[in-house]
Amino acid sequence: MDIEEFRKAGYQAIDRICDYYASFQDRPVVSQVQPGYLVDALPSDPPEDAEDFNEIADDFQKLILPGITNWQHPNFFAYFPTAGSFEGILGDLYASSVSNPGFNWLSSPACTELEQVVMDWCAKLLGLGDHFLNKNGVGGGVIQTTASEAAIVVCAAARARYVREHPDAKLEDLVIYTTTQTHSLGVKAGLVLGLAVRALEVTPEDEFSLRGETLRLALAEDLAQGKRPFITIGTVGTTSSGAVDNLEEIGEVLKERPSIWLHVDAAWAGVAMACPEYRAFGKLEPINRYATSYGTNFHKWGLVNFDASMLWVRNRRDLTDALDVTPEFLRTKQHDSGLVIDYRNWHLGLGRRFRSLKVWFVLRRYGVEGFRTHIREGIALNEYLVSLIRASPSFELVTTPSLALSVFRLVLPASPALASGEDALTAHNELNRAFHRRVEGASDKIFLTQTVLNGTFCIRFAVGAQRTRREHIDQAWEVIRSNASTVTEEWVKSRISV
Numbered sequence: 001m002d003i004e005e006f007r008k009a010g011y012q013a014i015d016r017i018c019d020y021y022a023s024f025q026d027r028p029v030v031s032q033v034q035p036g037y038l039v040d041a042l043p044s045d046p047p048e049d050a051e052d053f054n055e056i057a058d059d060f061q062k063l064i065l066p067g068i069t070n071w072q073h074p075n076f077f078a079y080f081p082t083a084g085s086f087e088g089i090l091g092d093l094y095a096s097s098v099s100n101p102g103f104n105w106l107s108s109p110a111c112t113e114l115e116q117v118v119m120d121w122c123a124k125l126l127g128l129g130d131h132f133l134n135k136n137g138v139g140g141g142v143i144q145t146t147a148s149e150a151a152i153v154v155c156a157a158a159r160a161r162y163v164r165e166h167p168d169a170k171l172e173d174l175v176i177y178t179t180t181q182t183h184s185l186g187v188k189a190g191l192v193l194g195l196a197v198r199a200l201e202v203t204p205e206d207e208f209s210l211r212g213e214t215l216r217l218a219l220a221e222d223l224a225q226g227k228r229p230f231i232t233i234g235t236v237g238t239t240s241s242g243a244v245d246n247l248e249e250i251g252e253v254l255k256e257r258p259s260i261w262l263h264v265d266a267a268w269a270g271v272a273m274a275c276p277e278y279r280a281f282g283k284l285e286p287i288n289r290y291a292t293s294y295g296t297n298f299h300k301w302g303l304v305n306f307d308a309s310m311l312w313v314r315n316r317r318d319l320t321d322a323l324d325v326t327p328e329f330l331r332t333k334q335h336d337s338g339l340v341i342d343y344r345n346w347h348l349g350l351g352r353r354f355r356s357l358k359v360w361f362v363l364r365r366y367g368v369e370g371f372r373t374h375i376r377e378g379i380a381l382n383e384y385l386v387s388l389i390r391a392s393p394s395f396e397l398v399t400t401p402s403l404a405l406s407v408f409r410l411v412l413p414a415s416p417a418l419a420s421g422e423d424a425l426t427a428h429n430e431l432n433r434a435f436h437r438r439v440e441g442a443s444d445k446i447f448l449t450q451t452v453l454n455g456t457f458c459i460r461f462a463v464g465a466q467r468t469r470r471e472h473i474d475q476a477w478e479v480i481r482s483n484a485s486t487v488t489e490e491w492v493k494s495r496i497s498v
């Protein structure tokens with residue numbers, strides 16, 4: 001493709017992207033294709049001869065788009081929505097135009113220095129303490145691909161630090177602490193690093209928040225058995241229910257054990273701390289006081305197109321001591337002089353995408369106030385949904401709503417009475433599973449995902465896509481309400497006939 005061809009194809013691409021964004025009302029939220037649809041449609045070998053670009057671009061519309069679940073659709077309420085933005089798309093486009101692997105400062109000074117700057121901007125946006133800033137030269141921030149990869153990075157760093165301080169420690173005795181509500185990133189880090197993981201119990205009475213006492217007892221038990229817990233992963237905003245661990249208590253317990261790293265995973269909820277009124281909820285104060293590292297995904301609620309997972313550490317040397325490998329061909333005089341960051345030593349790979357550009361575009365174009373408005377709108381829309389749930393006799397909230405996430409279920413109808421010996425929870429779960437299956441059947445209109453909390457099957461409703469407005473909550477509620485009444489009627493009927 002020459003420059004003029006690219007110019008034409010590029011204009012066409014932007015036109016088509018605009019049409020795509022303008023047409024969500026005509027598109028299903030969840031892709032409606034069957035497994036194998038694309039594999040069957042495509043040739044099994046690459047083309048022998050060059051193809052015309054128009055045909056390739058047309059095939060994107062014809063073959064790829066139907067297989068896309070539209071995460072940017074305003075009726076997407078599953079998992080945690082990923083609020084992309086046009087600013088983010090443009091950032092990625094420009095980044096792609098200077099495609100480079102950015103592994104050290106010299107390989108593209110702008111990539112490194114922009115990342116240093118935007119990570120400090122993001123830290124300040126969220127109210128993080130100065131000790132997390134790149135500018136201070138001790139701590140610092142780095143963009144990882146995902147929160148899961150960030151967890152592997154910090155577990156590797158925590159392990160290296162622990163083993164340095166305890167040369168007698170055997171790797172098989174090391175333990176990663178999580179809770180039963182921690183995202184699978186804890187188990188995955190254990191798998192990858194070959195380390196044990198212990199999930200500490202949290203209870204519905206504590207709203208699934210890890211308490212200091214639970215941690216203290218687990219530590220006493222494990223240490224008595226010669227185990228070596230070396231990192232605790234706390235969460236602000238768990239995936240299931242938006243629960244927040246009691247970081248004040250956890251921090252107090254860990255204060256007596258400085259060799260145990262405290263990582264706080266706020267992959268979804270962390271960006272809400274951009275708004276001063278949510279900083280107490282987001283545990284900003286204990287994070288600043290106690291956390292060894294802190295992470296949040298700007299690619300979820302934070303308006304930056306996937307991927308951009310922000311990780312801050314109190315001491316950058318913890319990362320580089322664990323991950324710095326510098327063969328002769330990667331040495332540069334700037335690195336040797338200690339004047340620059342070589343981000344390859346702050347993450348798992350060598351090369352890295354130029355992710356800071358889209359973050360820079362988004363933060364400049366929205367400004368701090370615009371970013372806050374987006375967060376506040378998501379929370380207000382969830383509050384609106386909560387008001388609908390509370391006003392309906394057919395539904396109940398299972399946990400206290402958390403920022404832009406609600407967890408609810410259908411109420412068990414009073415009649416028919418349960419069969420003798422039948423337990424209420426099983427019957428209730430059965431009803432709600434049937435409800436969720438029905439809502440799945442309406443996945444062209446809305447997308448919701450389920451979870452199980454302490455044995456209770458429930459539905460999650462997560463607001464956060466960039467285009468969601470009140471009318472979309474109303475549409476979603478209509479789908480929820482009508483399917484709920486059908487399911488409840490069917491459920492009652494089937495039991496009477498039994």
Ligand SMILES: *Cc1c(COP(=O)(O)O)cnc(C)c1O
Pocket residue numbers: 080145146147148149183185235236237238239265266267268297309
């Ligand atoms: C989404 C989420 C993750 C995982 O995010 P990735 O970036 O996809 O790894 C981890 N923790 C929490 C609390 C999450 O919500």
